[in-house]
Amino acid sequence: MIRFLLKGILRDRSRSLLPFLTICFGVMLTVVLYSWMKGAEANIAESSARFDYGHLKIMTRAYAEEAELIPNELALVGVSELMAKLAKDFPQIEWTPRIKFGGLLDLPDEKGETLVQAPISGLAVNLLNPPTPEKDILNLENALARGRLPQEAGEALLSEELAQRLGIKPGSVATIISQTMTGSLALANLRFVGTIRFGIQVLDAQAILIDLADAQRILDMEDASGEILGFFKDGIFRQKVAEAIVNQFNASFSQSSDRFSPIMKSLLDQGGLADLLAMVQSVYSIIIFVFVLAMSVVLWNAGLMGNIRRFGEIGVRLAMGEDKGHLYRSLISESLIIGCLGSIVGTLGGLGIAYYLQVKGVNVASIMESSSIFISEVMRARITWFSAVVGFIPGLGATLIGSTLSALGVYRRQTSGLMKELEAY
Amino acid sequence: MENNRLILTQKLTKIYSMGQHQLYALKEVDLSFGPGEFAGLVGPSGSGKTTFLNIVGSLDIPSKGKVEVLGRQIETLSHKQAAELRKRHIGFIFQTFNLLPVYTVFENVEFPLILLGVPASERRQRVMEALEWVKLADRANSRPSQLSGGECQRVAIARAIVKKPALILADEPTANLDAQNSHNILQIMVRLNQELGTTFIFATHDEKVIGYLKRKITLVDGKVTKDEIFSSPPVMEGHHESP
Numbered sequence: 001m002i003r004f005l006l007k008g009i010l011r012d013r014s015r016s017l018l019p020f021l022t023i024c025f026g027v028m029l030t031v032v033l034y035s036w037m038k039g040a041e042a043n044i045a046e047s048s049a050r051f052d053y054g055h056l057k058i059m060t061r062a063y064a065e066e067a068e069l070i071p072n073e074l075a076l077v078g079v080s081e082l083m084a085k086l087a088k089d090f091p092q093i094e095w096t097p098r099i100k101f102g103g104l105l106d107l108p109d110e111k112g113e114t115l116v117q118a119p120i121s122g123l124a125v126n127l128l129n130p131p132t133p134e135k136d137i138l139n140l141e142n143a144l145a146r147g148r149l150p151q152e153a154g155e156a157l158l159s160e161e162l163a164q165r166l167g168i169k170p171g172s173v174a175t176i177i178s179q180t181m182t183g184s185l186a187l188a189n190l191r192f193v194g195t196i197r198f199g200i201q202v203l204d205a206q207a208i209l210i211d212l213a214d215a216q217r218i219l220d221m222e223d224a225s226g227e228i229l230g231f232f233k234d235g236i237f238r239q240k241v242a243e244a245i246v247n248q249f250n251a252s253f254s255q256s257s258d259r260f261s262p263i264m265k266s267l268l269d270q271g272g273l274a275d276l277l278a279m280v281q282s283v284y285s286i287i288i289f290v291f292v293l294a295m296s297v298v299l300w301n302a303g304l305m306g307n308i309r310r311f312g313e314i315g316v317r318l319a320m321g322e323d324k325g326h327l328y329r330s331l332i333s334e335s336l337i338i339g340c341l342g343s344i345v346g347t348l349g350g351l352g353i354a355y356y357l358q359v360k361g362v363n364v365a366s367i368m369e370s371s372s373i374f375i376s377e378v379m380r381a382r383i384t385w386f387s388a389v390v391g392f393i394p395g396l397g398a399t400l401i402g403s404t405l406s407a408l409g410v411y412r413r414q415t416s417g418l419m420k421e422l423e424a425y
Numbered sequence: 426m427e428n429n430r431l432i433l434t435q436k437l438t439k440i441y442s443m444g445q446h447q448l449y450a451l452k453e454v455d456l457s458f459g460p461g462e463f464a465g466l467v468g469p470s471g472s473g474k475t476t477f478l479n480i481v482g483s484l485d486i487p488s489k490g491k492v493e494v495l496g497r498q499i500e501t502l503s504h505k506q507a508a509e510l511r512k513r514h515i516g517f518i519f520q521t522f523n524l525l526p527v528y529t530v531f532e533n534v535e536f537p538l539i540l541l542g543v544p545a546s547e548r549r550q551r552v553m554e555a556l557e558w559v560k561l562a563d564r565a566n567s568r569p570s571q572l573s574g575g576e577c578q579r580v581a582i583a584r585a586i587v588k589k590p591a592l593i594l595a596d597e598p599t600a601n602l603d604a605q606n607s608h609n610i611l612q613i614m615v616r617l618n619q620e621l622g623t624t625f626i627f628a629t630h631d632e633k634v635i636g637y638l639k640r641k642i643t644l645v646d647g648k649v650t651k652d653e654i655f656s657s658p659p660v661m662e663g664h665h666e667s668p
């Protein structure tokens with residue numbers, strides 16, 4: 001019987017083409033959109049993790065409360081001891097201390113007078129003291145726009161954008177003005193040996209990147225750091241494991257009575273990232289739902305028209321002794337075959353486009369201008385195993401709904417009524 | 426109870442209600458048909474011929490009265506049982522040929538056997554046999570759109586007989602055919618009736634068909650007014666070029 005139906009479908013293109021194309025198109029869009037949203041999700045999570053939140057982050061309780069103000073006076077102290085403990089207790093995680101700081105960059109003229117000044121947001125990571133994972137985490141080799149990476153103390157990087165704006169060439173010396181951990185003025189000359197572009201608006205506007213030891217010296221933060229970031233060694237964030245580590249750490253290290261005791265947060269606990277990602281997820285759930293609905297209506301209509309066109313066939317098959325239920329199911333199976341074929345072709349097409357978007361990426365810098373979240377300007381789709389499946393939800397769902405509804409007319413009608421209409425047909 | 430009775434209707438009545446008004450399409454029709462009959466219902470348009478065939482063919486149910494077909498009471502059958510009865514024992518031929526346009530002649534004739542679950546090799550043999558009967562074996566792979574009206578109706582006959590039903594119900598089978606084709610298919614049906622013993626019941630006002638009938642039942646306003654049996658149908662002599 002299935003073979004019989006297949007023959008019919010393949011020969012009567014006018015009947016199957018519209019539903020097929022509808023499904024193909026809808027499924028393709030679903031796959032592309034889903035992969036795109038997945039890409040956005042990953043982009044946000046990854047960028048946030050790499051540049052700010054880590055997969056895990058340790059701060060003092062007090063620092064954590066107002067982390068966005070970068071209160072370095074509340075920084076962690078005794079970092080090397082804590083690092084040693086962390087390495088022992090959580091060997092699956094790569095731990096790395098960071099200091100964030102604000103301040104001004106002051107560029108002098110030949111006489112030593114201020115030529116230009118600009119606000120900066122500084123990030124200090126371990127650049128010079130191997131082994132350091134930061135070059136990989138921040139992907140510095142790729143981010144380097146001009147010049148070279150720092151090789152000795154006192155050397156720093158600044159964002160290409162800032163360098164352009166201030167006219168700083170690689171190799172120039174400039175002064176940074178900031179505040180020490182104890183609140184007094186911090187001044188230091190740094191040689192900017194290279195410029196960087198991360199492709200993330202928030203950073204590229206005014207970032208400077210210096211070695212951790214330099215920052216500790218300049219800011220009077222001996223063996224102290226604002227934060228310690230943790231990354232899974234394979235670079236893949238695992239929520240469950242992260243939560244377990246957070247709980248274990250906080251249970252043994254953190255005392256709620258001591259504002260300076262360390263506290264750990266996971267990637268999703270920070271900056272409302274969990275909410276943001278939940279929103280992204282609900283957006284694509286809604287998109288898929290809308291697609292199911294819209295396609296169902298189209299397929300329902302196509303099915304109704306097909307069934308009207310096939311009244312003769314339906315009548316004859318009933319007269320030949322096909323049971324109404326059997327006929328009903330065969331109409332639905334026929335649609336499902338088309339739905340399946342459409343979903344397969346649509347999924348392949350969608351994966352093709354998604355793959356292109358994954359490899360090429362799309363630069364969305366212009367619409368990201370005022371964004372304050374860590375998101376890479378180059379958005380890419382991300383194909384996951386579910387990308388290959390997701391299209392079948394609207395593909396088969398809409399087919400099933402559409403064909404069930406349209407064939408219901410055949411099922412509910414009296415056989416005699418159908419025959420009468422057949423006579424008129 | 427006669428043992429070799431095919432159809433028995435007792436006070437068969439079909440009422441269509443049109444709002445307040447009730448329309449009697451059939452009024453207390455008492456008829457019986459035996460195996461091997463070649464009978465026709467004749468009468469003016471609207472006299473209830475199609476209604477009678479549809480009820481006997483288990484496509485419809487009576488409003489009152491009893492209808493027994495091949496030992497089954499039509500008015501008591503479920504949808505499934507009615508379908509089963511049609512599938513195994515009753516073939517239909519309609520005025521419009523109603524072939525499935527996307528399938529070949531072979532596949533159209535094969536369809537009833539697929540429904541019956543006949544294995545493929547046996548299907549092939551039986552379909553070709555049925556096509557031989559209507560002299561269309563060489564057109565097995567054509568589509569209905571490539572055939573003439575007469576050829577299409579012959580395919581419909583092949584489709585009706587391929588499962589060797591006890592009963593074939595033909596509603597105006599010649600209405601869309603010219604004289605030559607009408608005689609052609611009537612002769613095929615006569616031959617099937619004689620050689621396979623298949624019972625044929627027609628609904629028609631076509632004089633050509635009436636000429637072949639062995640029994641002519643006249644319906645007027647849903648009532649049987651005449652039931653005539655001919656020992657030898659008048660027209661048959663003229664067309665008896667022996668098959």
Ligand SMILES: Nc1ncnc2c1ncn2[C@@H]1O[C@H](COP(=O)(O)OP(=O)(O)OP(=O)(O)O)[C@@H](O)[C@H]1O
Nearest residue numbers: 420441448449450469470471472473474475476477
């Ligand atoms: N579904 C229906 N609803 C209402 N009236 C109906 C219905 N089906 C048939 N009738 C009426 O029943 C009567 C008998 O109809 P039927 O189709 O049996 O006539 P017929 O003898 O086959 O006519 P014709 O020679 O034109 O085919 C007609 O008056 C018709 O209008």
Ligand SMILES: [Mg+2]
Nearest residue numbers: 474475476628
């Ligand atoms: Mg009629």
